[in-house]
Amino acid sequence: MIKNSFIPVISQKKKEEENPGSVEFQVFNFTNKIRRLTSHLELHPKDYLSQRGLRIILGKRQRLLSYLSKKNKIRYKNLINQLGIRDSQIR
Secondary structure, eight states: OTTTOOSSSGGOOGGGGOOTTTTHHHHHHHHHHHHHHHHHHHOOTTTTTHHHHHHHHHHHHHHHHHHHHHHHHHHHHHHHHTOOOSSOOOO
């Protein structure tokens, strides 16, 4: 498995400028973890503990995206477009 195969979209800024507590940064980190776990599970389909961890991370990311969509729809649209995780249409 290649560790750094996903180029950070949001972290193109300098690390001093990033806010690790921001919703965008957290969603970005969860997305990287999800992609790593997904590629791991393709190689090891019976790794049930990793499947459980993946479901937990998916739930956390879903809650953060729901919060962001209610709070600021513009930031939400920009984030999902940058990460390519959902359709750009809001329900």
